[in-house]
Amino acid sequence: MKNKLLIIGASGHGKVVADIAKKMNEWKSISFLDDNKRIDVSMGLQIIGTSDDVLKYIDDFDIFVGVGNNSIREKLQESLEAIGATIPKLIHPSAIIGNNVEIKPGTVVMPGAVVNCSTLIGKGCIINSGATIDHDNLIEDYVHISPGAHLAGTVKIGNGTWLGIGSIVSNNVSITKNCKIGAGAVVINDIEKGGTYMGVPAKIFKD
Known part of the structure; x- marks a missing residue:
C-alpha cells in the first residue's frame, strides 16, 4: 500500500469513492484522473491527468477505478492489473463487516452497508449505501x-450483474452473470439466463 491514492473517474461514483477514501484517512493525498479535460477539480481534489496517463503514476500511487458502469470498470481494472498497479479496497467506516469475510481489491463498500460472516466479495464490486448481504x-x-438492496443467506451473484435499488434476493438463490435486476424486484428463484428481470416476483423483461 502506498501513501497516495489516484481515482480514475471524477464524476458521480468517483466522488463517492473519494469521499470514502477521505474518511478512511489512510492516504496523505488523493487525486483523480478523468477524461473530461474541461474540469480540473472535483470534490476539492485535483484532476492530474486523463486515464491515458496512468502509467506515469503507477509507482507512486494506489489506483482505484471510480466508474459505476460494470463493464467499463472491469476493463479498466483488468488493464491496471496487467501493468502491476496496486489496487486497494475501500470500506466506509460506518459499514459493518462480519467475521470471515473476504473482500477483494477494487471493491468499495459504502456507508451503512452490512456484510455478514463467511461471505466472499470479488474484485471491482460496488456494495452501495445501506445494502445488506447476509451470511x-x-x-x-x-x-x-x-x-x-438486500440479499438473504447463501446467495450467489454472478460476474457483472447489477441489482437495482431496493431489490431483494431470497435465501439460497443463485443469479447468473451479466443480469440486471430492476429496482424493487424480488428474486425468489434461481436465475440461470442473462437478461433484465423486473417485478414481484422477478420475471425476465428482455434478454
Whole structure:
C-alpha cells in the first residue's frame, strides 16, 4: 500500500469513492484522473491527468477505478492489473463487516452497508449505501449491489450483474452473470439466463 491514492473517474461514483477514501484517512493525498479535460477539480481534489496517463503514476500511487458502469470498470481494472498497479479496497467506516469475510481489491463498500460472516466479495464490486448481504454469500467480480438492496443467506451473484435499488434476493438463490435486476424486484428463484428481470416476483423483461 502506498501513501497516495489516484481515482480514475471524477464524476458521480468517483466522488463517492473519494469521499470514502477521505474518511478512511489512510492516504496523505488523493487525486483523480478523468477524461473530461474541461474540469480540473472535483470534490476539492485535483484532476492530474486523463486515464491515458496512468502509467506515469503507477509507482507512486494506489489506483482505484471510480466508474459505476460494470463493464467499463472491469476493463479498466483488468488493464491496471496487467501493468502491476496496486489496487486497494475501500470500506466506509460506518459499514459493518462480519467475521470471515473476504473482500477483494477494487471493491468499495459504502456507508451503512452490512456484510455478514463467511461471505466472499470479488474484485471491482460496488456494495452501495445501506445494502445488506447476509451470511455465506458469494458475490463474483464486478457486481453492483445498489442502495438498499438486500440479499438473504447463501446467495450467489454472478460476474457483472447489477441489482437495482431496493431489490431483494431470497435465501439460497443463485443469479447468473451479466443480469440486471430492476429496482424493487424480488428474486425468489434461481436465475440461470442473462437478461433484465423486473417485478414481484422477478420475471425476465428482455434478454
